[in-house]
Amino acid sequence: MASNPFSSIRLSSIRRSSGQLSPQPASSRPRLRALLSLLFAAAALLGPLRAEAHVMTSANVYTDISLSAAKEEIVLLTGMNIIVYSHDDTLFRPQEKLSRSELAAWAAVFSGRAAAGDAPEQAAQAALSAGLAQSLDGNATYEDVNLAFFGGALALDAAQGTEGGNGFGTTTTTDNETAYDTTSGTAPAAAAAAASNELTREQFALFMGEHLLEPLPGGTLPEQAGYLTGPAGVVGKVSEDKQGGYRIEIAGETYRLYEHPRVLSAAADPAQWKGLTLQRSWLKPDAMDAQELVLHLLDFGAESGAQEATASAAADVPAQAEASSDSSGVSLSWLVLGAAALLLLLALAARLRRRRT
Structure with a gap:
């Protein structure tokens, strides 16, 4: 009896439709796990860079105002x-x-x-x-x-x-x-x-x-502009959460720091604010939870010697380096994450192609 040349094709189609796919080669599984690990590692980079990189001060908001009275x-x-x-x-x-x-x-x-x-x-x-x-x-x-x-x-x-x-x-x-x-x-x-x-x-x-x-x-x-008068007083505990955001204790109350705050007369690193006296501040309701008020603007003034030294140390950092950390730091982390995601998609696409052959 002559063999039917289409029988193997039909059998293959039946197996594919019923979910009977050829097993994935074992050698590709470690590669896929490595790509997934790279993706999660890149995502983890976003947290620490996000908060501090976006604290805007007179040292990084513009590069030509360090000697300005305003x-x-x-x-x-x-x-x-x-x-x-x-x-x-x-x-x-x-x-x-x-x-x-x-x-x-x-x-x-x-x-x-x-x-x-x-x-x-x-x-x-x-x-x-x-x-x-x-x-x-x-x-x-x-x-x-x-x-x-x-x-x-x-x-x-x-x-x-x-x-x-x-x-x-x-x-x-x-x-x-x-x-x-x-x-x-x-x-x-x-x-x-x-x-x-x-x-x-x-x-x-x-x-x-x-x-x-x-x-x-x-x-x-x-x-x-939609702002509410915020707290004033001595900054106590400054804590960083898992997402890279900050919570600031002021006069015994704890407030979440906005991701892009403006800070006057203090360093861009919130960890250095502990012990400083906040002269005035402004809050806004959180975009996702209107019940939570978030610190957007903080004015530490420069009335004590410690605060003046902190503000001076922040101003000594080259403005271009500060500006670079604000823009390129976050951009780099997204670039790494994007590259990892692209590699993962390519690996998945290659796996699908092998299944179809």
Whole structure:
């Protein structure tokens, strides 16, 4: 009898449909286990890098503000989205004039009339349409800032005692500080030469820091941004959880630290905060659990010698290295995880191909 050439094919099809697949070669199993181990090891790298790498301070938020009188205010304002921050922007350019178009774009994002990812021109137009700006041409003045963020409610006169303000309710002036003048809007040394009251980006930060808690019809600026007043007091235990996040004990109460907090006058490593006095802070409800309040902004000030030494040590770290740890550290961990996942997928695909042959 002649053999049927298709019988073996039908038999193979029946075996495959009934789950009778040829056994996987034993030599490939250790390779698959090794790939799985690599994948889990790469995932474990993400935890430790995530928390500390994203603590933003004046040493790593921008690379050109270490000598600025407004460096701490700049950190605070980026956290509150008053200054729209992007990881792609490494320079703040504190001594440059603030343009009306950029001021308008910031005001639009802060007020919710534009998203942080919108084109600056689009955001500025939204502010203009909403009456937060009268013009997008030229450089901004204190009157423009007053309109954009305070609805024109501030009384801009020299009697306010804001000249030389450092954003924290005091009027001290350092060698590096460029004090603002609500009458001329310029540094005192250059007042005679300037014909307008345009302000620099540094002066904007000082001015906004000075009036941060100004009572307004819609609430203070932090309240408008969705923040609640947080705890103050001596930091006790600082603990790191399994996911790489931190919990901070302040005045006997424990709070979870946000993954991307802004920290003023302290190091980027939360472990170094123990024993420091937190002057003020702001909380926000957790995105996943609205019942849990999370620490977003922490201001340690610099009133004690220990805190000044801590802040100085943080500032001595090269800004580029800090910025690199913020962006490339997390990117590298995701790259390792992605490579491991790709290898695992390739191994699984090869295994499926062998089953079909």
